[in-house]
Amino acid sequence: MSLLQLPTRRLLSQAHCALKPRPSKQQRFCLQMARPSSNMADFREAFARAKHIAIITGAGVSAESGVPTFRGAGGLWRKWQAQELATPEAFARNPSRVWEFYHYRREVMLSKQPNPAHVAIAECERRLSKQGRSVVVITQNIDELHRKAGTKHLLEIHGSLFKTRCTNCGNVAADYRSPICPALAGKGAPDPEIEDAAIPVEELPRCEEDGCNGLLRPHVVWFGEALDAEVLAEVEKELDMCDLCVVVGTSSVVYPAAMFAPQVSSRGVPVAEFNMEATPATDRFRFHFAGPCGTTLPPALARHHTELIA
Numbered sequence: 001m002s003l004l005q006l007p008t009r010r011l012l013s014q015a016h017c018a019l020k021p022r023p024s025k026q027q028r029f030c031l032q033m034a035r036p037s038s039n040m041a042d043f044r045e046a047f048a049r050a051k052h053i054a055i056i057t058g059a060g061v062s063a064e065s066g067v068p069t070f071r072g073a074g075g076l077w078r079k080w081q082a083q084e085l086a087t088p089e090a091f092a093r094n095p096s097r098v099w100e101f102y103h104y105r106r107e108v109m110l111s112k113q114p115n116p117a118h119v120a121i122a123e124c125e126r127r128l129s130k131q132g133r134s135v136v137v138i139t140q141n142i143d144e145l146h147r148k149a150g151t152k153h154l155l156e157i158h159g160s161l162f163k164t165r166c167t168n169c170g171n172v173a174a175d176y177r178s179p180i181c182p183a184l185a186g187k188g189a190p191d192p193e194i195e196d197a198a199i200p201v202e203e204l205p206r207c208e209e210d211g212c213n214g215l216l217r218p219h220v221v222w223f224g225e226a227l228d229a230e231v232l233a234e235v236e237k238e239l240d241m242c243d244l245c246v247v248v249g250t251s252s253v254v255y256p257a258a259m260f261a262p263q264v265s266s267r268g269v270p271v272a273e274f275n276m277e278a279t280p281a282t283d284r285f286r287f288h289f290a291g292p293c294g295t296t297l298p299p300a301l302a303r304h305h306t307e308l309i310a
């Protein structure tokens with residue numbers, strides 16, 4: 001089934017829920033029979049043959065660079081988890097608080113660097129492009145660490161901390177300023193006792209398009225919002241074309257790999273997971289490599305001896 005044929009409601013629910021579809025009797029039989037390989041030499045054979053590699057990355061890759069996610073136990077900003085602030089309703093109620101949260105997340109990124117997994121992915125793309133082979137990175141991460149590492153072909157399905165979108169004219173713009181506006185300077189501290197800065201809405205980031213001056217919002221996909229149709233169409237194209245799929249830092253029962261990797265696997269294309277631990281979905285795929293992806297991924301994507309152009 002094509003992604004674009006999925007009804008929006010299902011896309012939305014897949015976007016923000018862990019997926020654990022109950023396997024059919026036949027699938028259960030297959031799951032019991034199949035075991036993914038963790039044989040690196042076999043993966044390297046598939047890697048050497050691949051012309052179009054799709055790399056799907058999730059929160060685990062960012063976590064190894066120390067990027068906070070504000071989800072799960074202890075993952076609070078002031079009194080809230082990301083799910084309570086990253087919504088259109090929260091922004092409508094209190095745009096100042098939501099902007100403080102995103103300002104803080106942007107500022108935190110000034111001190112974070114790509115880790116060896118980001119670097120290995122970018123280096124692989126640079127090297128393979130000289131050989132007429134392609135690498136695309138499909139990521140749910142909004143921190144731009146892939147871009148910072150040098151990745152060129154990047155599909156950010158959740159948008160970016162460093163882009164804004166005008167709530168009036170819809171203009172999307174890259175914005176790396178620190179702070180993004182004078183009123184947010186020194187604001188956004190995460191400690192639970194900090195009071196809202198209650199910045200007047202006219203002093204929050206505003207659109208600089210001629211005569212607009214609309215309120216800007218972070219260009220990220222919030223809970224309850226649909227993914228960008230153009231980005232999804234690009235993802236679909238890449239998934240249809242790839243002849244090797246690498247899933248990094250996200251388990252295959254959790255979005256986004258849960259949406260994308262099984263689609264690729266069902267075409268008979270090898271899928272390799274690089275993740276801290278195996279999950280019930282792991283057995284659907286050809287390869288699984290357990291451990292921190294900063295350790296497991298670099299040797300997997302390094303130059304193969306059959307690559308004549310480095």
Ligand SMILES: [Zn+2]
Nearest residue numbers: 166169207212
């Ligand atoms: Zn505007």
